Amino acid sequence: MSFEKIRDIIVEQLNVEPSMVTMDTNLMKDLEADSLDAVEIIMAIEEEFDIEIPDEEAENFQVVSDLVGFVDDNIE
Template sequence: MFEKVVGIIREQLSVEDKEITMETSLMKDLEADSLDAVEIIMALEDEFSIEIPDTEAEGFKCIGDIVKFVEANK
């Protein structure tokens, strides 16, 4: 699951050269802005056929938070 989520994030942000771990922050480490975050959420929803409420998405602080949510809801 981690690899699929990271693949989507890499594609959306074009960050092939950066190391991404469960602790990586979208905003701080990968320099994603709010529009990037929305596009990533939409791509994840499409890929995994899940709904990610805005209230949940706002709570994602690191890649691990996203992976855990997807695993719990797919």
């Protein structure tokens, strides 16, 4: 499942404990990510899964499950 890879990216980018990242974790509220952190996470996910995430979509991502759902819907 893509959750583990996405969790690892978030853990690395934000320097948080893996246990802090669940499907319901809000990147901004729970992990205190700022807009630059969010961009770096999106770029790392795009690279990891070889997909492109449109800016309009990325703006709607709030919780980890939003990211996982998009990736799962867009990888082959």
